Amino acid sequence: MRALFFCLLKPSDLMSWRAGRCTPMDKIHCHYHAAQPATWTCRPCARSYGDCCVPLNADAPDDAPKCALCAGTLEFLGAANSAQPFWERIPSFFAYGLQSGPLAFAALLALAGLFLPRSLLLWLLVFSVATKYFHSVIEGSSQAERQAPSLLSAFTGEGFTLFIKQLAVFMVAFGVLWLAADTGSRGLFWLVNLGLLLVMPASIIRLALDKQLGAALSPEQVGQVISAMGWRYLILCAFLFMLWQSPSWVTMMLAGGLPRVVLLPVAAFLFGYFGVVMCAMMGYAVFQYQAALGYVIADEEGQAAYPAAEFLRRKALADAQVRIKEGQLEQALEILTLALQRAPDDLALNERFHQLLYGLGARERCLRHLAHYLPLASRLSEPQAVTALLNARQLQADYLPDDALVCERLAAALLQRHKPREALSLLRNLHRRFPDYPHIARAYLLAARGFAEYLGELGPARQLLQFIRQRYPQSSLLGEVAALEATLDRLEKTA
Numbered sequence: 001m002r003a004l005f006f007c008l009l010k011p012s013d014l015m016s017w018r019a020g021r022c023t024p025m026d027k028i029h030c031h032y033h034a035a036q037p038a039t040w041t042c043r044p045c046a047r048s049y050g051d052c053c054v055p056l057n058a059d060a061p062d063d064a065p066k067c068a069l070c071a072g073t074l075e076f077l078g079a080a081n082s083a084q085p086f087w088e089r090i091p092s093f094f095a096y097g098l099q100s101g102p103l104a105f106a107a108l109l110a111l112a113g114l115f116l117p118r119s120l121l122l123w124l125l126v127f128s129v130a131t132k133y134f135h136s137v138i139e140g141s142s143q144a145e146r147q148a149p150s151l152l153s154a155f156t157g158e159g160f161t162l163f164i165k166q167l168a169v170f171m172v173a174f175g176v177l178w179l180a181a182d183t184g185s186r187g188l189f190w191l192v193n194l195g196l197l198l199v200m201p202a203s204i205i206r207l208a209l210d211k212q213l214g215a216a217l218s219p220e221q222v223g224q225v226i227s228a229m230g231w232r233y234l235i236l237c238a239f240l241f242m243l244w245q246s247p248s249w250v251t252m253m254l255a256g257g258l259p260r261v262v263l264l265p266v267a268a269f270l271f272g273y274f275g276v277v278m279c280a281m282m283g284y285a286v287f288q289y290q291a292a293l294g295y296v297i298a299d300e301e302g303q304a305a306y307p308a309a310e311f312l313r314r315k316a317l318a319d320a321q322v323r324i325k326e327g328q329l330e331q332a333l334e335i336l337t338l339a340l341q342r343a344p345d346d347l348a349l350n351e352r353f354h355q356l357l358y359g360l361g362a363r364e365r366c367l368r369h370l371a372h373y374l375p376l377a378s379r380l381s382e383p384q385a386v387t388a389l390l391n392a393r394q395l396q397a398d399y400l401p402d403d404a405l406v407c408e409r410l411a412a413a414l415l416q417r418h419k420p421r422e423a424l425s426l427l428r429n430l431h432r433r434f435p436d437y438p439h440i441a442r443a444y445l446l447a448a449r450g451f452a453e454y455l456g457e458l459g460p461a462r463q464l465l466q467f468i469r470q471r472y473p474q475s476s477l478l479g480e481v482a483a484l485e486a487t488l489d490r491l492e493k494t495a
Helices: 011-017 090-096 100-115 120-142 161-182 186-210 213-217 219-229 232-255 260-288 308-325 329-342 347-360 363-380 382-395 404-416 420-427 440-455 458-471 478-494
Strands: 038-042 047-050
Touching: 090 260, 100 120, 100 260, 120 161, 120 186, 120 260, 161 186, 161 213, 186 213, 186 219, 186 232, 186 260, 213 219, 219 232, 232 260, 308 329, 308 347, 329 347, 347 363, 347 382, 363 382, 363 404, 382 404, 382 420, 404 420, 404 440, 420 440, 440 458, 440 478, 458 478
Parallel strands: none
Antiparallel strands: 038 047
């Protein structure tokens, strides 16, 4: 969804997103939820927000999110803070290579190894296609694309010059190694060899993203890739080295049992598959460390967006929470008041509004709001209704809801929470307070159980049961009344 706000980086656009020389940095988290990664920031307010605080409007995808404090446009941070470390995604890279595109590409290399004549020109063409495909995998994976490039993409569009540039990089590396060997120092040769092995992944990454030979050979730009990942770059190199050697190891294991005519296409297929896995890993490393590399890339899955009504509800809740945590309680009340005007029966908005009024000690306003909130909560969430009633009793000790059904529901919920006195206070004289309520018998049967089972007061329980018999002789609850009376008789005998 974020792609509607910010275009995912294309190869030609990557340079425009550079933020200058970047250094490795720790992940940034939401200022108000320490466990949530930040995806937005407001520089004037010096506040970072996670997706938890910034919902998106599916009905207005072009509307950029606003800061809850200053109403300024938020700056998108990409997925740099929420990306999973690449070493935790190793299985997904192998699964990436098993998609139809990579498998078709590996199969094409296998067929070339089986049928292609020994022509240097033809093999150069094959390697140019392979280079283009490998680089497209790095580019796509760097943008968190789950779908691998199709085989057709290796033959269309720009990118065939990448083979010449990549070949030039390898030739420069070979030349450096040749010079080191020419010195006659075995130690220097292996030192240069190891250095080239460590630097080469960063150079390939830079060429795949920037498409510039100068970037792939620039010590500064290649070093930026390495410094962005820090010591974790060594982990990447270790995995890449093992993957690079895997086709050779597998081929050697099969060499004793397969003829050469079969072994060559198998080796080519393995080269294609493991090459895709390597490139997917390198691309994802760019996605993971995008902030330090100066890129802004969104996850392909993106943040969930909501229809307008749900968006307004979530935004009100999020903005109110931000204001509360900033100590701006009156502003939070204004936000919730406006939201309740749009959605008066939204439980979450009403609950947050009640808690805020109660926390402020706004006695009269809180009690007025309870006339609407308690019936709603008793119908949709008894735990919230019980909390609201107990809060009301803190503001007014003799507070009673003005709805008989609410009283009955709350009394049942309070009994379940072993608060019999609070429950029974709601049912006292219910027939006088609400003479037209059709469920007095049911409510008083509940009260009788409260007296008997929770308080052990058998006398009041028996009086309530007798009241039901006298006033409601046709009630369908008389069977339950008789059963409870029998229980009371047994309890009196054993007392």
